[in-house]
Amino acid sequence: MSTLYVTTTDGLRLAVTDFGSPGDTHPTLVCVHGYPDNASVWLPLVRILGSELRMVTYDVRGHGSSQAPATREGYLIERLNADLQSVIDAVSPSSPVHLLAHDWGSTQTWEAVAGNVPSERIASFTSISGPSLDQTGAWLRTPGRTARGVLERLKQGAEAAYIGFFQAPLLPELAWRSGVLDRIVGGSAVDRTRADRINGLELYRANAIARMRRPRPRPVTVPVQVIAPVGDVYVSRALATEAPQPYVADLTVRKVAGSHWVVADHPERIAPLVRDFVAAHHELNPGSRG
Numbered sequence: 345m346s347t348l349y350v351t352t353t354d355g356l357r358l359a360v361t362d363f364g365s366p367g368d369t370h371p372t373l374v375c376v377h378g379y380p381d382n383a384s385v386w387l388p389l390v391r392i393l394g395s396e397l398r399m400v401t402y403d404v405r406g407h408g409s410s411q412a413p414a415t416r417e418g419y420l421i422e423r424l425n426a427d428l429q430s431v432i433d434a435v436s437p438s439s440p441v442h443l444l445a446h447d448w449g450s451t452q453t454w455e456a457v458a459g460n461v462p463s464e465r466i467a468s469f470t471s472i473s474g475p476s477l478d479q480t481g482a483w484l485r486t487p488g489r490t491a492r493g494v495l496e497r498l499k500q501g502a503e504a505a506y507i508g509f510f511q512a513p514l515l516p517e518l519a520w521r522s523g524v525l526d527r528i529v530g531g532s533a534v535d536r537t538r539a540d541r542i543n544g545l546e547l548y549r550a551n552a553i554a555r556m557r558r559p560r561p562r563p564v565t566v567p568v569q570v571i572a573p574v575g576d577v578y579v580s581r582a583l584a585t586e587a588p589q590p591y592v593a594d595l596t597v598r599k600v601a602g603s604h605w606v607v608a609d610h611p612e613r614i615a616p617l618v619r620d621f622v623a624a625h626h627e628l629n630p631g632s633r634g
Contacts, residue, residue, distance in 0.1 A: 345361065345362065345363050345364075346361070346362050347359065347360065347361050347362075348360050348362065348434065350402070350427075350430050350431055350434045351430070352405065352423075352426065352427050352430055353423075353426045353427075353430065354413070354418065354423065354426075356405055356410065356411040356412075356413060356418075356427075357410065357411050358402050358403065358404075358405065358410045358411075358427060358430070358431065359383070359402060359403045359408055359409035359410045360400065360401070360402040360431055360434065360435065361383060361400070361401050361402070362398070362400050362435055363390050363394050363398070363399040363400070363401070364398035364399070364400070368398045370396060370397050370398045371397055371398065371442055371467075371622050371623075371626045372397070372398045372400060372435060372436045372439070372441045372442065373393070373397045373398065373399055373400065373441070373442045373443075373444055373618070373622060374400045374401075374402075374428070374431060374432060374435065374441045374442070374443055374444070375389075375399065375400065375401045375402075375443075375444045375445070375449075376402075376404065376428065376443065376444070376445035376446070376449035376450070376452070376453050377401070377403075377404060377407070377445075377446060377447070377449045378445070378446045378447020378448040378449040378450065378451075378473075378474060379447055379448040379540075379544040379547055379548075380520075380529065380536055380540045380541040380544050381407070381446075381447070381534050381536060381540060382403050382404075382407045382408030382534075382535070382536065382537065382540050383401040383402055383403045383407075383408055384408070384534060384535045385446065385534045385605075385607060385608050386399070386401045386607070388607070388608055388611040389607060389611040389614060389615060389618070391611075392611055392612060392615040393615050393618065393619060396619060397442075397618075397619070397622060400431070400435050400441075402431050404424065404427070404448075404449065404452075405418065405419070405423070405424070405427060406418075406419065406539070406540075406543035406544060406546065407537075407539065407540045407543060407544060408537070408540065412539070412543050416546050416549055416550045417550065418546075419546040419547050419549075419550040419551070420550050420551060421452050421455050421460070421477075421550075421551050421555075422455075422460065424452040424547075425452065425453075425455055425456045425460035425461055426460075428443075428452075428453065428456050428461060429456070429460075429461045429462075429465065432461070432465055432466075433465075440464060440465050440466055440467040441465070441466065441467060442466075442467050442468045442469075442470075442621075442622045442625070442626070443456075443457070443466055443468070443469045443470070444469075444470045444472075444618055445469070445470070445471055445472070445474060446472045446473055446474060446607050447472075447473050447474045447604070448474060448544070448547055449474060450471040450472060450473065450474025450475070451474040451475065451476065451477060452547075453469060453471070453474075454471065454474075454475070454476035454477075454478075454479065454564075455476065455478075457469045457564050457566040457568065458476070458478075458561075458562040458563070458564050458591075459562055463565055463566055466566050467566075467567075467622075467625050467626060468566065468567045468568070468569070468621060468622060468625040468626075469566050469567070469568045469569070470568075470569040470570075470571060470617070470618055470621055470622075471568060471569070471570050471571070471584075472570075472571045472573070472606070472607060472614070473571075473572075473573060473576050473578065473579045473584070473604050473606075474579070475579060475583055475584055475587050475588075476561065476587065476588070477551060477552060477555035477556050477559070478555055478556075478559040478560055478561040478562070479559070479561045479587040479588055479591060480556055480559070480583060480587055481555060481556035481557065481558070481559030481561075482559045482561050482587070482590075483583060483586060483587035484556070485559070504578070506578075507548055507552050507553075510545050510548040510549065510552075511548065511549055511552075511553060516545050517542055517545070520538070520541040520542060521538070525541070526541075530603065530604065530605060534605070534608050561590075561591050562591065563591050563592075563593065564588070564591055564592045564593065565593055565594075566594075567594040567596075567621075567625050568588065568592045568594065568595050568596070569595075569596040569597075569598065569617065569618075569621045570584055570585060570588060570595065570596070570597050570598070571598045571599075571600055571614065571617055572584040572585055572597065572598070572599050572600070573599075573600055573601070573602040573603060573604060573606045574599055574600070574601055574602070575601070575602055575603045575604075576602075576603060576604045577603070577604060578604050579604070581599065585597045585599075596621065598617050600613045600614065600617070601613065
């Protein structure tokens with residue numbers, strides 16, 4: 345295991361941990377955490393898959409040991425995607441990597457695989473509990489063909505009410521500092537800092553409303569696996585599994601038992617799905633280190 349610091353295109357330092365060893369020839373899996381987490385959310389999965397995959401994690405800007413931007417614009421998805429490409433180029437400069445992302449990490453990575461990062465740098469993408477904002481906006485605007493479809497959209501709108509709350513000045517910060525949101529959000533097994541909770545609010549403020557108000561979903565040519573926890577109270581199974589379908593050429597959908605934080609609470613349910621998907625798409629690039 346080694347830790348390195350990668351400099352972003354706008355001069356921040358990102359803390360990156362490479363759990364591989366020198367000369368490691370296993371496929372490289374770059375993991376992108378969500379909100380309000382940091383890279384420690386992946387440690388349970390690293391313990392399971394670390395002997396089979398070269399696992400790389402990093403703290404997203406403003407989280408963990410990575411530096412935070414000075415302005416809200418520093419949290420725009422385009423900046424986050426540039427960070428991801430910088431990490432990929434640092435850990436696997438000559439070969440494509442596989443991506444695994446959760447929650448907001450997945451939300452930002454959808455834009456990376458839709459063209460913000462060159463597709464030849466990405467071998468596959470596994471998304472857990474983090475839909476694309478553009479795909480979500482388009483899905484919510486698509487009339488349900490059945491009563492169930494209409495109810496699913498209404499249900500998802502209610503489940504995503506927290507996004508509106510996060511737009512308010514000061515109130516979300518006060519809710520985190522008071523401990524109220526910790527009791528509501530869950531995922532207590534994750535080692536979060538106050539900075540993770542507070543800084544990450546800017547992810548929503550910089551991106552969510554603008555993108556969902558005027559969605560422009562783009563085609564995705566990278567093979568994608570969507571893992572949908574059946575007990576996720578923030579992202580409905582309908583949204584997670586239906587929204588990508590019109591845009592992803594090679595889409596695999598898996599449902600697993602667990603909550604929104606299944607990656608930390610039950611990594612043993614996620615590990616075989618990730619392992620098999622990486623293996624299936626790594627074979628397309630024989631001899632690749634990435």
